[in-house]
Amino acid sequence: MPVRNEEQYLQAALNSLYAQTLSDWELVVVDDGSSDCTPQILAAAAGGDSRIHVIRRTGGGLVAALNAGLAACRAPLLARMDGDDISHPRRLAEQATYLEAHPHTGLVACSFRHFPRTSLKRGMLDYETWQNVLQDHDLIMRDLFVESPFVHPGIMTRRAILEQLGGYRDCGWAEDYDLWLRMAASGIHFARLPERLFFWRDHPQRATRTMNEYSSNAFRCCKLHHLRQGFLKECSEVVMAGAGIEARAWQRLLTDDGVRVSHWLDIDPRKIGRTLHGAPITRPEELKLSGRKMLAAIGVRGAREQFRVLSAKLGWQEGMDFVCVA
Numbered sequence: 001m002p003v004r005n006e007e008q009y010l011q012a013a014l015n016s017l018y019a020q021t022l023s024d025w026e027l028v029v030v031d032d033g034s035s036d037c038t039p040q041i042l043a044a045a046a047g048g049d050s051r052i053h054v055i056r057r058t059g060g061g062l063v064a065a066l067n068a069g070l071a072a073c074r075a076p077l078l079a080r081m082d083g084d085d086i087s088h089p090r091r092l093a094e095q096a097t098y099l100e101a102h103p104h105t106g107l108v109a110c111s112f113r114h115f116p117r118t119s120l121k122r123g124m125l126d127y128e129t130w131q132n133v134l135q136d137h138d139l140i141m142r143d144l145f146v147e148s149p150f151v152h153p154g155i156m157t158r159r160a161i162l163e164q165l166g167g168y169r170d171c172g173w174a175e176d177y178d179l180w181l182r183m184a185a186s187g188i189h190f191a192r193l194p195e196r197l198f199f200w201r202d203h204p205q206r207a208t209r210t211m212n213e214y215s216s217n218a219f220r221c222c223k224l225h226h227l228r229q230g231f232l233k234e235c236s237e238v239v240m241a242g243a244g245i246e247a248r249a250w251q252r253l254l255t256d257d258g259v260r261v262s263h264w265l266d267i268d269p270r271k272i273g274r275t276l277h278g279a280p281i282t283r284p285e286e287l288k289l290s291g292r293k294m295l296a297a298i299g300v301r302g303a304r305e306q307f308r309v310l311s312a313k314l315g316w317q318e319g320m321d322f323v324c325v326a
Helices: 010-018 038-048 062-072 091-101 122-133 137-142 159-164 175-185 216-227 245-256 303-314
Strands: 027-032 052-057 077-079 105-115 156-158 189-201 237-241 260-265 279-282 293-296 322-324
Touching: 010 038, 027 038, 027 062, 038 052, 052 062, 062 159, 062 175, 077 091, 077 159, 091 105, 091 156, 091 189, 105 122, 105 175, 137 189, 156 159, 175 216, 216 245, 237 245, 245 260, 303 322
Parallel strands: 027 052, 105 189, 237 260, 237 293, 260 279, 293 322
Antiparallel strands: 077 156, 105 156
């Protein structure tokens, strides 16, 4: 649990761990230079519970704090937690039981719920619904480049995996998403428990709202970096499904990386036949991929699934011919 100035919510997070039905746990808390009452709360917690180990740092950032915590962990199973969230009393027990029963699985998440609900906007509610639907490894892998498929503080994994992958990296984008993509490339098997065992607190100071590493462009840069290691390796051109704002953002990023968009696919009759950034906009039925790779950057709600249905009719295989990136 990395923390920094979490005095407002920290006690509630700790209380949710005290309430766990699995009691054989150790909490490694890395205080990354808090200037509020966080150190006093942690000192009192550690003084009253020998399972709590506090590491005090003068700062250095989230990734450094995560790696410091990882280095201090001793158990073979590692669960993440943040100082402003809540774990269901059965969370640790259910996740540990699953990993012990499924030795081929390297990471198990659980369904989650945002709270408080009154401040949530449609985008976050859609993200919650989308992520909770990804209930098995194949679905998670299918949507791996759409968005981060896991809430970082709600996962449990094997410590050996993180150590083998070199821990967390500071690359200018979300350290957790980068880790999921490295895990996937290494062949790690993912799972998700259907029960809602984690409660993700929404507030203005949450890292996903305040850190540049969690911006939309940073996520695109992370996706492109990993796509260039695999699906788009040695590609000099791609077909882009979609011609809206998200697809154009991808085109700019690809161009900067030396990849040209050769064709745009769209179904809007007002766009068909036009040229965008030197490439024609055409209907999907009129295009022959001829071995070219395609990115589906379709952001309109519900349109991604429609594209998948159409792609199946045209004989395009997801993961082989195209990857959905938004």
